[in-house]
Amino acid sequence: MFLARTHLGELLSALRDRGYRLIGPRERDGAIVYDELSGAGDLPRGLRQSCGAGEVRLERTGSPRCFAWANGPQALKPLLFQPAEPLWQATCDDSGRLRFEAVEPRVTPTAVLGVRACDLAALALLDRHFLDGAVRDPHYAARRAALLLIAVNCTHPAATCFCAATGDGPEARQGFDLRLDELDDGYLVASGSAAGEAILADLPLEAATDARRQNAREAVAAAAAQQTRTIPPGDLYDALSRQRRHPRWEAVAERCLACGNCTQVCPTCFCSREQEQPALDGSTSQHLREWDSCFSEGHSYIHGLVIRQSVAHRYRQWLTHKLGGWHRQYGRSGCVGCGRCIAWCPVGIDLTEEVHAVLGDAPDA
Amino acid sequence: MPCSGTPRMPERGPPLEAEVVTRVDESPTVFTLVLSLTDPQAHRDYRFEPGQFNMLYLYGVGEIPISIAADPERPGLLVHTIRRVGRVTRGFAALQVGDRIGLRGPFGRGWPLAQAQGRDILIVTGGLGCAPVLPVIRQIIHHRERYGRVAILQGVKHADDLIWRERYHQWAALPDTRVLLAADVAGRDWPGHVGLVTALFDELDMDVSDCLTLMCGPEPMMRASAERLLDRGASPDSLWLSMERNMQCAVGHCGHCQYGEKFICRDGPVFPFSDIAHLFGEPGL
Ligand SMILES: Cc1cc2nc3c(=O)[nH]c(=O)nc-3n(C[C@H](O)[C@H](O)[C@H](O)COP(=O)(O)OP(=O)(O)OC[C@H]3O[C@@H](n4cnc5c(N)ncnc54)[C@H](O)[C@@H]3O)c2cc1C
Ligand code: SF4
Ligand code: FES
Numbered sequence: 001m002f003l004a005r006t007h008l009g010e011l012l013s014a015l016r017d018r019g020y021r022l023i024g025p026r027e028r029d030g031a032i033v034y035d036e037l038s039g040a041g042d043l044p045r046g047l048r049q050s051c052g053a054g055e056v057r058l059e060r061t062g063s064p065r066c067f068a069w070a071n072g073p074q075a076l077k078p079l080l081f082q083p084a085e086p087l088w089q090a091t092c093d094d095s096g097r098l099r100f101e102a103v104e105p106r107v108t109p110t111a112v113l114g115v116r117a118c119d120l121a122a123l124a125l126l127d128r129h130f131l132d133g134a135v136r137d138p139h140y141a142a143r144r145a146a147l148l149l150i151a152v153n154c155t156h157p158a159a160t161c162f163c164a165a166t167g168d169g170p171e172a173r174q175g176f177d178l179r180l181d182e183l184d185d186g187y188l189v190a191s192g193s194a195a196g197e198a199i200l201a202d203l204p205l206e207a208a209t210d211a212r213r214q215n216a217r218e219a220v221a222a223a224a225a226q227q228t229r230t231i232p233p234g235d236l237y238d239a240l241s242r243q244r245r246h247p248r249w250e251a252v253a254e255r256c257l258a259c260g261n262c263t264q265v266c267p268t269c270f271c272s273r274e275q276e277q278p279a280l281d282g283s284t285s286q287h288l289r290e291w292d293s294c295f296s297e298g299h300s301y302i303h304g305l306v307i308r309q310s311v312a313h314r315y316r317q318w319l320t321h322k323l324g325g326w327h328r329q330y331g332r333s334g335c336v337g338c339g340r341c342i343a344w345c346p347v348g349i350d351l352t353e354e355v356h357a358v359l360g361d362a363p364d365a
Numbered sequence: 366m367p368c369s370g371t372p373r374m375p376e377r378g379p380p381l382e383a384e385v386v387t388r389v390d391e392s393p394t395v396f397t398l399v400l401s402l403t404d405p406q407a408h409r410d411y412r413f414e415p416g417q418f419n420m421l422y423l424y425g426v427g428e429i430p431i432s433i434a435a436d437p438e439r440p441g442l443l444v445h446t447i448r449r450v451g452r453v454t455r456g457f458a459a460l461q462v463g464d465r466i467g468l469r470g471p472f473g474r475g476w477p478l479a480q481a482q483g484r485d486i487l488i489v490t491g492g493l494g495c496a497p498v499l500p501v502i503r504q505i506i507h508h509r510e511r512y513g514r515v516a517i518l519q520g521v522k523h524a525d526d527l528i529w530r531e532r533y534h535q536w537a538a539l540p541d542t543r544v545l546l547a548a549d550v551a552g553r554d555w556p557g558h559v560g561l562v563t564a565l566f567d568e569l570d571m572d573v574s575d576c577l578t579l580m581c582g583p584e585p586m587m588r589a590s591a592e593r594l595l596d597r598g599a600s601p602d603s604l605w606l607s608m609e610r611n612m613q614c615a616v617g618h619c620g621h622c623q624y625g626e627k628f629i630c631r632d633g634p635v636f637p638f639s640d641i642a643h644l645f646g647e648p649g650l
Binding site: 087088089090092096097098099101102129130133134135136139140141144159237241246270272273274275276278282285287289292294298299300301302303304307308309310312316317321324325328329345 | 382
């Protein structure tokens with residue numbers, strides 16, 4: 001079906017009428033971020049984003065399109081697995097007795113507009129981590145259940161994108177409630193769930209013409225063809241483990257600042273640390289969970305000893321886990337090809353380049 | 366708490382309140398807390414497997430993993446032997462009988478007791494490493510006839526670090542049970558060997574290629590022991606080790622305890638050597 005551009009606002013109203021808080025892309029401080037939208041006017045219309053290793057720039061084009069760019073630094077991860085949140089609270093009475101209560105997450109039904117294929121793939125991985133293991137995370141679970149996802153197929157990948165190589169994009173194939181293909185004059189709309197179907201019923205849709213369908217198909221195919229970065233396919237755990245002493249780990253460590261930006265922007269990195277935050281009057285203490293990074297010294301600390309002492313150990317850990325360990329833990333790579341770690345690394349370290357170098361199969365060598 | 370009705374995956378929840386019912390000073394830096402859950406139902410229902418651990422929470426300070434050193438046949442009395450090393454353990458060291466803390470657990474996979482039946486058992490521990498195997502030793506004592514010969518080898522740096530001298534003495538008196546001690550630095554009256562625990566293998570009268578070995582302690586000590594035992598024909602899947610890494614959540618979510626592809630909190634802390642041979646002893650993993 002086809003939704004004319006002039007009716008995009010009606011999609012947003014239909015979501016709002018159903019009680020959803022609307023989150024979507026908008027421009028802020030020179031980047032495109034996902035945040036609350038008050039209407040279609042907040043969308044990054046006519047913006048193009050160019051990314052290289054360690055750089056992100058926005059440009060204005062005259063285009064009426066709102067999704068002609070690839071991705072911002074964050075998308076779904078912080079909405080579900082929050083950067084910092086209390087898990088439970090302890091109360092201590094005058095006699096020293098303790099009472100423990102779970103801190104219930106505050107959950108609002110949330111619709112996210114403009115979800116990319118790579119982000120859907122990452123979400124499926126986070127679901128496996130937080131929901132499908134032996135123990136579920138109730139905070140993630142509650143927010144996940146209240147999420148409605150409106151995907152947009154990518155037509156303008158960034159130079160840092162390599163979702164075609166990981167097989168996760170640029171077309172969103174599953175995990176969405178609604179999916180859009182953006183054309184100059186409007187959107188092809190498809191539903192992927194009963195909730196999505198119900199929303200479609202409220203919209204002034206036209207039949208999609210063959211020409212529009214072909215146009216959309218070609219745009220996605222071109223987006224895939226445009227990508228230049230690659231990553232070796234399959235489970236790299238054994239291959240990378242065989243290269244534990246490769247000099248490249250030391251070489252990348254010379255450049256790496258161990259800032260952890262890559263793990264923050266990575267849509268699948270799930271590490272967290274826990275901390276107490278006692279109230280000033282001493283009567284309660286909140287147990288907080290915060291994002292952590294395997295690049296931090298504290299991550300591998302056990303009394304009197306840091307296991308991963310050097311930055312080389314930490315970079316090796318991150319890459320080996322992402323491209324190998326994940327296969328053993330969750331049945332697929334932890335990398336979905338979004339390229340964020342490349343774009344947002346302050347020194348421009350590129351994991352695709354590093355993995356090819358370590359495995360000795362540099363594509364253009 | 367999960368409500369009755371639809372079966373669900375267990376959810377991560379807050380700790381339960383536990384009371385210190387006994388406190389014993391084992392050495393100037395090591396102490397034992399016996400805890401009891403204050404909720405009568407939780408107290409009655411608590412069960413654990415030897416080798417599992419609890420997360421113990423000190424109000425306003427933090428939560429840490431501590432092995433369960435209790436008697437599996439008296440699971441309501443939660444024994445934890447703790448070395449004072451940093452923030453949280455220092456706070457625990459100051460606790461007195463009647464004080465309250467938080468407890469989540471038990472977590473992880475313990476020792477392969479089912480495989481131990483009818484076999485000779487070699488227990489190699491170093492430092493405080495004896496605490497996590499204490500429930501196994503208790504189990505063996507309760508059902509001595511179910512197991513073959515037992516050898517308990519304990520190594521310490523300084524003779525003064527040895528806790529539970531009296532206990533080792535009692536164990537040595539059990540039928541078909543040997544206790545061998547080693548200290549790098551011996552003091553006066555040191556009854557054992559001077560040197561590394563690995564030197565004690567020469568004194569063993571059991572066939573290490575056929576026994577079940579349980580190991581716990583500092584990694585270099587376990588590494589040296591594993592190497593010697595493998596050299597002597599021990600099979601990699603009859604050699605079991607208890608591993609330690611930073612742990613924040615104990616439920617496989619926080620990522621801190623990852624060891625290669627393993628989550629130590631969930632897949633361990635006890636592993637057969639064969640499962641971790643590709644990781645063990647490698648710096649920075
Ligand atoms: C499965 C398991 C069983 C254990 N059993 C025992 C036991 O029976 N008795 C005992 O005395 N100790 C045991 N430990 C070690 C104990 O958890 C640490 O000594 C303790 O966490 C140190 O906390 P701290 O705040 O006093 O030290 P600090 O040095 O101040 O550490 C700060 C924080 O780092 C983390 N941390 C530090 N060391 C460790 C460590 N070794 N393991 C995991 N996290 C750590 C904790 O979050 C800790 O709060 C065990 C560890 C594991 C993983
Ligand atoms: S690779 Fe780049 S972003 Fe990642 S920790 Fe190193 S410097 Fe930071
Ligand atoms: S302790 Fe958090 S994942 Fe194991």
